[in-house]
Amino acid sequence: MKAQLKAAKKVAAxKxxxxxxxxxxxxxxxxxxxxxxxxxxxxxxxAKKVLAxxxxxxxxxxxxxxxxIAAAAHPVRKAAxKAQLKAAKKVAAxKxxxxxxxxxxxxxxxxxxxxxxxxxxxASAKVKKVSAKLAAxxxxxxxxxxxxxxxxSxxxxxxAATHPKKVAAxKAQLKAAKKVASxKxxxxxxxxx
Numbered sequence: 001m002k003a004q005l006k007a008a009k010k011v012a013a014x015k016x017x018x019x020x021x022x023x024x025x026x027x028x029x030x031x032x033x034x035x036x037x038x039x040x041x042x043x044x045x046x047a048k049k050v051l052a053x054x055x056x057x058x059x060x061x062x063x064x065x066x067x068x069i070a071a072a073a074h075p076v077r078k079a080a081x082k083a084q085l086k087a088a089k090k091v092a093a094x095k096x097x098x099x100x101x102x103x104x105x106x107x108x109x110x111x112x113x114x115x116x117x118x119x120x121x122x123a124s125a126k127v128k129k130v131s132a133k134l135a136a137x138x139x140x141x142x143x144x145x146x147x148x149x150x151x152x153s154x155x156x157x158x159x160a161a162t163h164p165k166k167v168a169a170x171k172a173q174l175k176a177a178k179k180v181a182s183x184k185x186x187x188x189x190x191x192x193x
Contacts, residue, residue: 004046007036011040014032017029059092062092077127084124086123087123087124098110147184158174
């Protein structure tokens with residue numbers, strides 16, 4: 001990141017110098033600017049690679065999982081997130097133990113840590129799978145609006161309609177949509193048979 005900032009500052013300074021330079025010096029500054037831009041592009045690529053490869057620190061991951069648990073409504077997702085949190089806490093505890101451990105015990109803790117990391121990866125994958133399944137269930141087919149949005153859309157069209165035939169057709173559509181909405185509401189509230 002520091003290299004990227006340094007390169008960016010150099011490019012900015014050369015651009016400024018290029019603007020103020022007399023025509024005789026412009027070619028030399030342009031050559032320097034091209035070089036500096038290449039250095040900046042390389043530094044940016046390195047920074048991107050580092051950021052992409054770097055995972056969140058374990059403390060941040062635990063905090064993020066806790067926030068997701070608090071926001072989760074579905075019991076299956078909540079259970080998957082709790083399992084992920086348990087695995088993450090185990091990794092955190094082993095990392096802490098590894099730092100404090102004497103050299104003789106480090107190899108054993110490292111082995112346990114590797115197992116714990118695999119368990120965390122497995123738990124994280126399960127959370128992703130559960131989340132994707134729930135999202136797919138919630139998702140409507142392309143072009144199909146949720147019933148509330150459909151009712152609002154019909155009402156807006158009805159307010160703008162002037163032709164009696166169109167008004168009648170929209171009123172019938174609104175009546176049908178409202179019936180669907182009330183049935184969906186009743187279905188949610190109904191006890192299982």
